[in-house]
Amino acid sequence: MSKAPRAVRLDAATPEAQAEILPESEPFDPVEPVAVPIKKRSGISWGTLFVAGLSGFLALSVSVWIERTVTSLMNENPVLGYAAAACAAVAALALVVMLAKVLRDILRERRVEALRERAVTVLAGGTLDQAKDIAGELQRLYASRPETAKGRAELADSLPQLFAPRDVLAVAERSVIAPLDAAAQAQIASAARRVSLVTAVSPRALVDVVFVLVACARLLRAIAGIYAGRPGALGLLRLARQVMGHLVVTGGVAAGDALVQQVIGQGLAARLSAKLGEGVLNGLLTARIGLAALAVCRPLPFVEVEPPTLSDVAGDLSSWRGSSETP
Template sequence: MTKAPRAILLGEKAAHEVDVDDGVIRQGDVAILPESEPVDAAEPAAVPVAKRAFSWGSLFVAGLSGFLALAAGVWVQNTISALMSQNPALGYAALVCAAIAAFALLVMLLRVLRDILRERKVESLRQRGADLLVGGTTDDAKALAGELIGLYKGRAQTAKGRGELEEAMPQLFAPRDVLTVAERSLLAPLDAQAKAQIAIAARRVSLVTAVSPRALVDVLFVLVACARLLRAIASIYAGRPGTLGLFRLARQVLNHLVLTGGMAAGDAVIQQVLGQGLAARLSAKLGEGVINGMLTARIGLAALAVCRPLPFVEATPPTLSDVAGDLASWRGSKAEAE
């Protein structure tokens, strides 16, 4: 190993006379400054946040729900007893109606439980897929692929993809390869359907809100269109949710938007709406239609990220320009034609 060249200055002091002053080494007329190296300070360990066993709000809701259930039960019992004493036929009719209502309520609760379990399964699959991309075994990846096959076993449109994945799995020996083939075989067609639904919803919202005369009509239509879009995307990936399942999905989508900053009308929206000179060519109402369509597309993309049972492995996550990029150009061409 060759040494770097160095210069020796001859001064009044001999070369061997060395002075040390506040960490500065002086040898003759040469001052050597010590190089400060960063010291890895020990970072304080993160204090785990203690989870509360219960909250007063949850306790209040539980107590109020129990009280209302007991009150409803007592009211039904008193009503049926009163009708029995007055007219047995009316009493039995009321008893049959109460039984039908109880059975319908039980079915609704079972559907809600099914939706919750299905959503948790999708979340678990997505989290396991993300962990496997960081590090994992091939057996775990094949087990995850098997669960994906079971998730879409009842769908005829995924039969070809399930067959391709089952045929290719014995020849795969890396977790990423297994997830890539699973994504390509099962999720790529579903992604195309979801992006098509988002694009259709965005164009519909943009058109209707651009021509509607009332702001209240705009708000109601956007809410209905977003609810239909959430249900459609959930149906594509994990099954059609019920009413309560739709509310739970909407909450997850809003949480995703808050975490990713997707609701902010940031640079992407401004560039697409104003960057092409549309501000000078479009009326305010048409501009509102473009903004509403793009926000609908953002909500659809968030729903896609929440409902997709795998993270994006090989495929590129869809962006706003992929599903709503034609809104600005369409508005611009329409304004020029006018």
């Protein structure tokens, strides 16, 4: 005869009757991490082939046109033919000189980039000899700049007394780069004030856009000239692309700086006219582009010096707020 089921309280049961529930572990096979190969682009892209082919075609077309023009003038009038040949030779010589300057600017910019990358590697864990090599390269880079003579002399005197890679780069930054940083920040502040003033009083939006673009281009050339020499047209385009890439990576276009938050948070739109507020924001954007160019053109990373912020180069723009308030 079977017994009727009944409920049993586990907490009231004897220790012998208490049930102990343990987690059940199941054996599993460890999964080895699989390295997913990343396909790297190799060879020449189609865009490069297109530009190269189009450039070659245009060069051949211009050469054939020049040759036919000179030949035709020679047949009609030898004097005009020789004059045309001389003009073509002068134009060809000027083109070669311009291309040589562009190549020099690009090589100099890459030299600065390579120097900065080496400095970053040394800061991450390099040797003293590597740091001193970077300091020597920095001295050779600015050997023709008279404004860096005092800093280069101080660096040369301090090198025998330094025994840590970071100390070498810190002294190089303080002696050689700090004066250049001050000049670059002065250029950024001046450009930001100029853009703010002109766009605040300009009656047309098209004038604002054109002036901001021209001011930013001049600012990029000025900062590049301070650190590595003034770039040409192609060098300026390359620098602008690097600056835009830096802004995208750092999120610099977004108004996240403390100064922008302060200006907007204190009710700038309510205290100023809309046009003056637009001028202030255009000045802040110009200053942010200048700071990105400073970071791109600087031959050393920031070792001990704090990176400049918008408050350092455009802090006086917010003072316009108080001048427009009625007493």
